[in-house]
Structure formats: C-alpha cells, structure tokens
Amino acid sequence: MTAKAVTHLNFRGDAREALTFYQAAFGGDVTLVTYKDAGGVQEPAEADQVMFGQVATADGLCVMAYDVPSALPWNQGENAFFVSVRGESTEEITAYWEKLTDGATVLRPLGAAQWAPLYGMLRDRFGVTWVLDVVSEYNA
Known part of the structure; x- marks a missing residue:
C-alpha cells in the first residue's frame, strides 16, 4: 500500500474559483462535486458550492479543496499552513x-x-x- 499526504484547502464559497485558478497554474484535471451532486444540501443557497474538489496532474501534484458549509465554523487564520x-x-x-x-x-x-x-x-x-x-x- 502506498500512502501520500495531499494538501486540503478549506474555503467559504471560493473553492470552485480557486481550483479553476490552480488548474490554470499547474495543468491537470479538475474534479468538482457540489453538495447538490452528492445529495448533501443543508442550506439551499450552498447547493452549488464544492463538497469535494481537487486538481491532480499527471506528474503527481494534487491539491484538494471544499467549501465549508455555513453551519460549521470557519476562520481562514493567519499562517496556519503553507x-x-x-x-x-x-x-x-x-x-x-x-x-x-x-x-x-x-x-x-x-x-x-x-x-x-x-x-x-x-x-x-x-x-x-x-x-x-x-x-x-x-x-x-
């Protein structure tokens, strides 16, 4: 079995835009699953936000992201990670x-x-x- 660590970024409504930007920077494939796609809508206004997303390149670069639902706390923080x-x-x-x-x-x-x-x-x-x-x- 091979395990690898993947950076998972948390956003509040910007995950789709961020992943699209990162795909433009690094290439690769974007995967986006919305809360609506997954049947996980808690708040109708958030139905089209990203529940699971990632950019993955052929050479192994991978960044994951999602939109934290408004029902959960979220604070971008300062210098929490690079x-x-x-x-x-x-x-x-x-x-x-x-x-x-x-x-x-x-x-x-x-x-x-x-x-x-x-x-x-x-x-x-x-x-x-x-x-x-x-x-x-x-x-x-």
Missing part, C-alpha cells in the same frame, strides 16, 4: 510562479536562496500561502 511545491527545474518552478502571482501578494520574490537555486513565497488572491522552490541536495 502549500509547498518543489520542482526539479527552474523553468518548471518559474512557470508555476508566474501563473500563481496573478492577484497575489509576493512575500519573498522568486530568486536564489542559500538552500535552493530558486525559492519564493506568495499569498494568492484566495489567501493561500504558496512556497515554491527547486529541489537541491542539502549539504550541512
């Missing part, structure tokens, strides 16, 4: 970075770092903080 995307080439990471910066706040510009040939951090227009870097061997 989504880290690590690639093998500067071209790959730069391409993702350029797409994710649309409407984002750059927290650390993409550039060389002591621990990686390319590293950057941004908060996207949905409030999610992304860390992108190129994998390199660590030499203590």
